[in-house]
Amino acid sequence: MSGAALLRLQGVSKSYGSVHANRAIDLDVSHQSIHAVLGENGAGKSTLMKLIYGVERPDVGKIEWQGREVRPTSSAEARRLGIGMVFQHFSLFETLTVAENISLLVPGTKAALAARVRDLGATFELEVDPNAHVHSLSVGERQRVEILRCLLLDPKLIILDEPTSVLPPQSVQRLFGTLRLLRDRGVSILFISHKLEEIRALCDTATILQAGRVTGRVDPRQASSRDLATLMIGREMPPPPLHAKAKPGPKVLEVAGLDHATDDPFGVSLSGISLDVRAGEIVGIAGISGNGQKELAEILSGEVALLSAQRDVIRMMDRPVGHLGAAARRRLGFAFVPEERMGRGAVPEMPLTDNALLTAHDRGLVRRGLVRRQHKAAFAQACVEEFDVRTPSVQAEAGALSGGNLQKFIIGREIMLEPKLLFVAQPTWGVDIGAATAIRRRLVALRDSGAAILMISEEIEELFEICDRLYVLHKGRLSPSLRVQGTTVEQVGEWMTGAAGEPAHA
Amino acid sequence: MPEFVPREHASVRASVLAPFLALALTVVVSLVLFALLGKPSGAALHALFIEPFLSWYSFSEVLLKTGPLLLIAQGLAIGFRAKVFNIGAEGQLILGAICASALPVYLPTSTSPWLWPAMMVLGALGGALWASIAALWRTWLNASEILVTLMLSLVASQLLNYLLLGPWKDPAGFNFPQSVMFQYEAMLPTLLPGTRVNVSLLFGLAATLAAWVLMQLSFLGYQLVVGGLAPRAASYAGFRGGRAVWVSLLLGGLAAGLAGAAEVAGPIGQLQRSVASGYGFTAITVAYLGGLRPLGIVLSSFLMAVITIGGDSAMVTADLPVAAVRVVQGLLLIFYLAALVGVRYRIVWSRIATQATS
Incomplete structure (x- = not known):
C-alpha cells in the first residue's frame, strides 16, 4: 500500500481506574483492506474500537484519519468522518421498529428506509421486517439491523465487532463476499473476532492484542491458526475437550408434539416439536436465532408454563412437568443457563454472592426463611475459584464483570447445583476462546458424570465439537434427530434454511 | 456540558450526603421563596426547623406525627423496592380507621381491656383487605396497582363520608359528621406521660425492625428485591411475580390500616373526616427520602414530622400560607431525587475543545 494510511493510531492508551484496557497501541489500517483485530475477551478489542468510534477518548496517544489528527468526541462525529460501527452489544431502542431505529441515524423517510432495508437485506441475506419492533427480535435479528444501519450510511471504514457469531454458515460466506466487495469499492473493514479460521479466510492484515498490548502484526493468510492462537492467548491453545463416545442412559427429557402459539405478534409459534435427551449425552439444537429458540427456551425452562391439560407434553426425570413453573422443575434436578446473562441469568446491580442465591438457594443457603450469609459467600467463592471467574471479589456487582466471566459464573453456579438435566442457551455467545473452551470442557465433563445436557447454539463448530446428537x-419446527457422526455441516445448513426436510411432511 | 457517567458501584459517601444536600438546597430555595412572598424568611425558617425542638410540647407533637409516617412508609418501601407501587395508603389508612372504629361504635359500653388491641387488629386487617382488592386486580387482570390503589382511596373517603353522615353519626353530636367519642378502653395507652404521644410510635419502631429483618436477612425480601431490579431474573429463578404483588400490597395495607386505627384510638379519639389528613401520601415522600431503607426511613419520617409541626407554627409566627409548607416538603423530595443521581452517576464536565473538522 502506498500513501498515508486511512486510519493510524500511535501510542494510544486507555485506563478505567486501575484497569489498563489499552496500552500504547499502534495500529495502521490501509485503504482498501480488511484488517483483523484479534484477541481474547478482555484483551482490549472493544475498548480500542470505542476509542476509534469516539465513544471513549484515549488518555494518551494520537489518532490520525486520512493523514490528519482527529479527536472524535462522539460517535456522531466519527460517523461524519466516515466511520461506521456494528457493536457486539446492540445499540437499538427496543420499543421502536427497525425502520424507526434506523431513521434515528440515517436521513430519509421511514418508507424509503424500509425499502432500502428490504433491498440490502435481500442482497446480503440480512432479512428483517423493517416494521417489526426491536423488542420482539432475537439477538441474531438485532445484529442484522445493526449491520444494515451501518451499511445505509455508506462509510469509508466499517468496524464490525464479532459479526459472524450469529450468522448461519451460508450467510457467513455471503457476508464475507459482501465485505470483499465493499473493500474492492474502497471501503476498509476493521474486523474484530476471535475466530481464527474466519480471519484467515477473510482478512489481509491482522493486529493481535493480548491483555491490552499489541503482541503481533501478521498476514493471517500466511500464518497458521496455531501461530495466531499462541499470539492471542500467550500460550499454547487449550486442546479441545476429549470426546469419548456417549453412553446414553434413560430418557431425562422428553418433549412429545409440543405446539405453542405465541402471544407476541412478532414471536415464533412452535409446532410439532418432539425431542428427547438421555442421561449421559449432549444434544444440540442448531439454527439461526429468531426461529423459535427464545420461545422454546422459555417453555422448557418453565418461565412460560403450559396448561394443566398439556402436562404430559414435556416430561423431565420421567415426570410430567408441562404445567410446572421454573422453581418446581428445578426441584426435580433441572438447571438452566439462559441466553441473556444480564437481567435474566444474573441481576447486574447485585453482588455475585446475591447472584449465587438466585438459583442455589435450595442448597442450604436459606434456613427458616433467613439467608445464611456465610454459606452464600462460600458458595459464590467456590464457584469463582472452581470455574476461574476473574473478579476482584465475590462482593463485586455482576454488572461489573466481563461477559465471559459472568457466563463462567452462571454456568458454574448451575453446574454446582449438580443437575440431572442441564439446559444451556448460547453458552459461548460473545465469550472469548479461552473461556469458551473452558465452558465446553465443563459441559463434556458434566455429561461424562452422567448428566443430560440440552444446548441451543448458533455456532455450528461448537455443536459439532461437543454434541452427540443434533x-x-x-x-418453529424441529428437524429429526441427527447423529453428529455421519452428518455434515452442509446438511445441517440445509435444515437451518429450510431447504431440507420438506418432503418429510408431504 | 455535564455528562453523567454511571459508577461501577453506588457511592456510599454520595448516598449519605444526598439527603443533607437536599435539605440544604431546600433551606436556600425556601428562603428565596418566603422572601418573594414578602414573609420574614428568617422567622419562617426558625419556625420550620428550630421551634419544634424548643418546647417539650412541640417536640412531643413531632414524635406523635412520626409514628404513623414511620409505620406507613416502612410498609410502602417494601413494595417500592419490589416495584409494586402502592400509592393508595391513604385509602388503606381510612379503612383501618373505619374497621377499628366499628368496635367502640357498636360496643360503646364495653370496658374490656382487649378493646384497643382488638381495634388495632381489625384496623390492620381492614387496611390489608382494602389493598388486597388492588392485588387481586393486578394479578388477575393485570390492572395497574398505581391506578387501582389511588382510585380506591377516593372510594374509601366516600365510604367514610357515608358512615359519618349516616349510620355512624353521633346522635348527640349536633349533626356534625363524626362518630361518638370513644371510651377510655378504646384509646391507646400513652407512652410519655403528659403528652399525646402513645404506643403507636412503638408500632412504627417495631415495623422498622420487621422491615429490616425482611429486607436485609430474609429470603422473601431478597426475592422481592430481585423482582424489582430484574423481573426476568425473578421469573428465570422461578420466583412468583404474583406473590411479590400480594406481599407488597398486603404489608403496605397492613401498616397503613394499623396507622389509621392508631389515629382514631389516639390523638383523634373518634372517627371523623380529619383522619384522612394526608399521612398516606406524605409517607410516599418519606419512603423515598429514606432511600427505601428501613433505617433511612426512621430519619426521614422524623424530619418530615419536624417540617409538619414546624409548618404549623410557621403559619402562626411567620404568617405562611399552608401551601408554603407543602411546597417545602415537595422541594425536599425533588432535591433529594436530583441528588440521588450523584449516587449512581459521576458528573464529568467534558472539554469542549476538539480539533476535528468536518
Whole structure:
C-alpha cells in the first residue's frame, strides 16, 4: 500500500481506574483492506474500537484519519468522518421498529428506509421486517439491523465487532463476499473476532492484542491458526475437550408434539416439536436465532408454563412437568443457563454472592426463611475459584464483570447445583476462546458424570465439537434427530434454511 | 456540558450526603421563596426547623406525627423496592380507621381491656383487605396497582363520608359528621406521660425492625428485591411475580390500616373526616427520602414530622400560607431525587475543545 494510511493510531492508551484496557497501541489500517483485530475477551478489542468510534477518548496517544489528527468526541462525529460501527452489544431502542431505529441515524423517510432495508437485506441475506419492533427480535435479528444501519450510511471504514457469531454458515460466506466487495469499492473493514479460521479466510492484515498490548502484526493468510492462537492467548491453545463416545442412559427429557402459539405478534409459534435427551449425552439444537429458540427456551425452562391439560407434553426425570413453573422443575434436578446473562441469568446491580442465591438457594443457603450469609459467600467463592471467574471479589456487582466471566459464573453456579438435566442457551455467545473452551470442557465433563445436557447454539463448530446428537430448529419446527457422526455441516445448513426436510411432511 | 457517567458501584459517601444536600438546597430555595412572598424568611425558617425542638410540647407533637409516617412508609418501601407501587395508603389508612372504629361504635359500653388491641387488629386487617382488592386486580387482570390503589382511596373517603353522615353519626353530636367519642378502653395507652404521644410510635419502631429483618436477612425480601431490579431474573429463578404483588400490597395495607386505627384510638379519639389528613401520601415522600431503607426511613419520617409541626407554627409566627409548607416538603423530595443521581452517576464536565473538522 502506498500513501498515508486511512486510519493510524500511535501510542494510544486507555485506563478505567486501575484497569489498563489499552496500552500504547499502534495500529495502521490501509485503504482498501480488511484488517483483523484479534484477541481474547478482555484483551482490549472493544475498548480500542470505542476509542476509534469516539465513544471513549484515549488518555494518551494520537489518532490520525486520512493523514490528519482527529479527536472524535462522539460517535456522531466519527460517523461524519466516515466511520461506521456494528457493536457486539446492540445499540437499538427496543420499543421502536427497525425502520424507526434506523431513521434515528440515517436521513430519509421511514418508507424509503424500509425499502432500502428490504433491498440490502435481500442482497446480503440480512432479512428483517423493517416494521417489526426491536423488542420482539432475537439477538441474531438485532445484529442484522445493526449491520444494515451501518451499511445505509455508506462509510469509508466499517468496524464490525464479532459479526459472524450469529450468522448461519451460508450467510457467513455471503457476508464475507459482501465485505470483499465493499473493500474492492474502497471501503476498509476493521474486523474484530476471535475466530481464527474466519480471519484467515477473510482478512489481509491482522493486529493481535493480548491483555491490552499489541503482541503481533501478521498476514493471517500466511500464518497458521496455531501461530495466531499462541499470539492471542500467550500460550499454547487449550486442546479441545476429549470426546469419548456417549453412553446414553434413560430418557431425562422428553418433549412429545409440543405446539405453542405465541402471544407476541412478532414471536415464533412452535409446532410439532418432539425431542428427547438421555442421561449421559449432549444434544444440540442448531439454527439461526429468531426461529423459535427464545420461545422454546422459555417453555422448557418453565418461565412460560403450559396448561394443566398439556402436562404430559414435556416430561423431565420421567415426570410430567408441562404445567410446572421454573422453581418446581428445578426441584426435580433441572438447571438452566439462559441466553441473556444480564437481567435474566444474573441481576447486574447485585453482588455475585446475591447472584449465587438466585438459583442455589435450595442448597442450604436459606434456613427458616433467613439467608445464611456465610454459606452464600462460600458458595459464590467456590464457584469463582472452581470455574476461574476473574473478579476482584465475590462482593463485586455482576454488572461489573466481563461477559465471559459472568457466563463462567452462571454456568458454574448451575453446574454446582449438580443437575440431572442441564439446559444451556448460547453458552459461548460473545465469550472469548479461552473461556469458551473452558465452558465446553465443563459441559463434556458434566455429561461424562452422567448428566443430560440440552444446548441451543448458533455456532455450528461448537455443536459439532461437543454434541452427540443434533436437532435443527427452523421457523418453529424441529428437524429429526441427527447423529453428529455421519452428518455434515452442509446438511445441517440445509435444515437451518429450510431447504431440507420438506418432503418429510408431504 | 455535564455528562453523567454511571459508577461501577453506588457511592456510599454520595448516598449519605444526598439527603443533607437536599435539605440544604431546600433551606436556600425556601428562603428565596418566603422572601418573594414578602414573609420574614428568617422567622419562617426558625419556625420550620428550630421551634419544634424548643418546647417539650412541640417536640412531643413531632414524635406523635412520626409514628404513623414511620409505620406507613416502612410498609410502602417494601413494595417500592419490589416495584409494586402502592400509592393508595391513604385509602388503606381510612379503612383501618373505619374497621377499628366499628368496635367502640357498636360496643360503646364495653370496658374490656382487649378493646384497643382488638381495634388495632381489625384496623390492620381492614387496611390489608382494602389493598388486597388492588392485588387481586393486578394479578388477575393485570390492572395497574398505581391506578387501582389511588382510585380506591377516593372510594374509601366516600365510604367514610357515608358512615359519618349516616349510620355512624353521633346522635348527640349536633349533626356534625363524626362518630361518638370513644371510651377510655378504646384509646391507646400513652407512652410519655403528659403528652399525646402513645404506643403507636412503638408500632412504627417495631415495623422498622420487621422491615429490616425482611429486607436485609430474609429470603422473601431478597426475592422481592430481585423482582424489582430484574423481573426476568425473578421469573428465570422461578420466583412468583404474583406473590411479590400480594406481599407488597398486603404489608403496605397492613401498616397503613394499623396507622389509621392508631389515629382514631389516639390523638383523634373518634372517627371523623380529619383522619384522612394526608399521612398516606406524605409517607410516599418519606419512603423515598429514606432511600427505601428501613433505617433511612426512621430519619426521614422524623424530619418530615419536624417540617409538619414546624409548618404549623410557621403559619402562626411567620404568617405562611399552608401551601408554603407543602411546597417545602415537595422541594425536599425533588432535591433529594436530583441528588440521588450523584449516587449512581459521576458528573464529568467534558472539554469542549476538539480539533476535528468536518
